[in-house]
Amino acid sequence: MFICKTERECVKEIIFQAQRAGYRDLKDIITNKETLQAGDKVYSVCMNKSVVLFNIGSEPMENGMNILGAHIDSPRLDIKQNPLYEDGGLAYMDTHYYGGIKKYQWVTVPLAIHGVVAKKDGTVVDINIGEDDNDPVFCVTDLLIHLAQEQMQKNAAKVIEGENLDILVGSIPLDGAEKDAVKADTAVNVSEARQKKENTEKSAWDTVLLSRKADRPTALDYINAVFDEFMEFHGDRCFKDDGAIIGGIAMFHGMPVTVIGQQKGKNTKDNIRRNFGMPSPDGYRKALRVMKQAEKFRRPIITFIDTPGAYPGKDAEERGQGEAIARNLMEMSGLTVPVLAIVTGEGSSGGALGLGVANHILMLENAVYSVLSPEGFASILWKDASRSGEACTMMKLTAQDLYTDGIVEEIIAEPLGGAQRGRQLLFSRLDTAIAAHLAALCKMSGKALADQRYKKYRRIGEMRGA
Numbered sequence: 001m002f003i004c005k006t007e008r009e010c011v012k013e014i015i016f017q018a019q020r021a022g023y024r025d026l027k028d029i030i031t032n033k034e035t036l037q038a039g040d041k042v043y044s045v046c047m048n049k050s051v052v053l054f055n056i057g058s059e060p061m062e063n064g065m066n067i068l069g070a071h072i073d074s075p076r077l078d079i080k081q082n083p084l085y086e087d088g089g090l091a092y093m094d095t096h097y098y099g100g101i102k103k104y105q106w107v108t109v110p111l112a113i114h115g116v117v118a119k120k121d122g123t124v125v126d127i128n129i130g131e132d133d134n135d136p137v138f139c140v141t142d143l144l145i146h147l148a149q150e151q152m153q154k155n156a157a158k159v160i161e162g163e164n165l166d167i168l169v170g171s172i173p174l175d176g177a178e179k180d181a182v183k184a185d186t187a188v189n190v191s192e193a194r195q196k197k198e199n200t201e202k203s204a205w206d207t208v209l210l211s212r213k214a215d216r217p218t219a220l221d222y223i224n225a226v227f228d229e230f231m232e233f234h235g236d237r238c239f240k241d242d243g244a245i246i247g248g249i250a251m252f253h254g255m256p257v258t259v260i261g262q263q264k265g266k267n268t269k270d271n272i273r274r275n276f277g278m279p280s281p282d283g284y285r286k287a288l289r290v291m292k293q294a295e296k297f298r299r300p301i302i303t304f305i306d307t308p309g310a311y312p313g314k315d316a317e318e319r320g321q322g323e324a325i326a327r328n329l330m331e332m333s334g335l336t337v338p339v340l341a342i343v344t345g346e347g348s349s350g351g352a353l354g355l356g357v358a359n360h361i362l363m364l365e366n367a368v369y370s371v372l373s374p375e376g377f378a379s380i381l382w383k384d385a386s387r388s389g390e391a392c393t394m395m396k397l398t399a400q401d402l403y404t405d406g407i408v409e410e411i412i413a414e415p416l417g418g419a420q421r422g423r424q425l426l427f428s429r430l431d432t433a434i435a436a437h438l439a440a441l442c443k444m445s446g447k448a449l450a451d452q453r454y455k456k457y458r459r460i461g462e463m464r465g466a
Contacts, residue, residue: 075099219261242283261304310351336446
């Protein structure tokens with residue numbers, strides 16, 4: 001469950017759970033000019049701070065209705081619009097308190113920042129800093145005990161004044177132009193500053209480790225959060241059903257689509273059933289069956305890539321692992337429907353490429369996409385798998401590297417610390433990105449889609465500026 005400490009966070013969590021329970025946005029109903037029917041479940045949001053859910057009944061309104069209400073509110077310190085100021089070489093954020101708080105209870109305790117920052121370009125950035133063990137925390141300072149004799153003579157209402165509840169955020173004095181900018185009340189986006197610092201200090205190997213974290217969302221997590229009415233297909237009609245690849249039909253913003261993903265497990269038992277996300281030939285053949293069906297019925301295809309590689313076992317080779325992947329590459333290159341591939345974690349070797357021949361490729365910020373694993377690269381080049389960290393830099397496998405080289409079309413930002421944190425925010429960003437790319441691709445003819453896909457892959461590897 002998402003951490004909910006503000007009205008907006010509560011509303012996001014309510015919407016997330018409501019959608020999973022089958023509720024639809026009333027705006028979508030109106031846009032599609034649909035008529036509500038008995039049994040329909042819908043919701044409506046006002047200013048991202050309140051939400052109303054409706055269950056449409058079967059009896060006339062005259063027979064009455066049931067109303068259940070709840071108040072979303074919490075005492076807090078609100079950060080002012082241009083909060084940052086400097087005093088005594090320390091950086092503070094100016095606040096005002098909300099609700100009937102006991103002001104003396106807010107000093108010298110660890111605090112977290114929750115909320116949003118509205119930027120000048122109109123975009124809004126979600127802020128959630130201080131809940132994770134590795135996050136910085138914030139505090140309201142108080143006098144040292146040996147300096148507080150006069151303060152301790154005051155009654156509780158006067159010990160700490162409301163205007164003194166300002167948040168200490170830094171201890172590095174600014175100078176020059178930066179100092180002048182602060183004095184001019186330049187708005188500071190704390191989340192973006194921290195993100196920039198994190199990305200600067202993060203190595204390619206750090207990104208690989210983040211892409212492999214066991215608690216990152218899986219393909220099913222993305223499908224259940226972003227799509228509606230997912231109906232999974234099973235089996236390749238040749239040998240068996242491979243649990244490492246899932247696929248089927250779903251609805252996206254009212255449009256039928258085909259979704260396919262490489263599925264890792266969430267625990268040891270599940271990982272064994274999913275073969276740790278390493279597909280067999282049966283999985284790739286299942287994926288191709290589902291894709292050809294999508295082409296027949298003119299449905300866009302969205303694939304989720306997250307695998308350490310195709311399963312290299314003897315039985316997989318006996319059943320044509322290489323042939324199955326190669327056939328997927330050939331067939332996907334000629335598909336006449338939009339194909340959108342999203343790399344969500346590890347995208348290693350031909351096992352990833354078997355779902356990756358797409359018109360547009362998107363990558364999560366901490367995903368990787370490469371010809372093989374860093375350990376395999378180091379073993380081949382240096383006969384030393386322990387040099388995998390060094391190999392990562394040479395392989396140019398991060399989302400930033402691949403975007404620069406023109407291989408991927410968009411990088412989807414992850415919450416601070418990785419995709420496993422603030423999932424609702426990530427799902428929202430993914431939904432927005434999918435909608436934008438599908439809108440562009442669905443305008444193209446079948447021949448144009450196949451031609452664009454061909455040209456995209458012909459251009460990969462060209463020397464820029466040559």
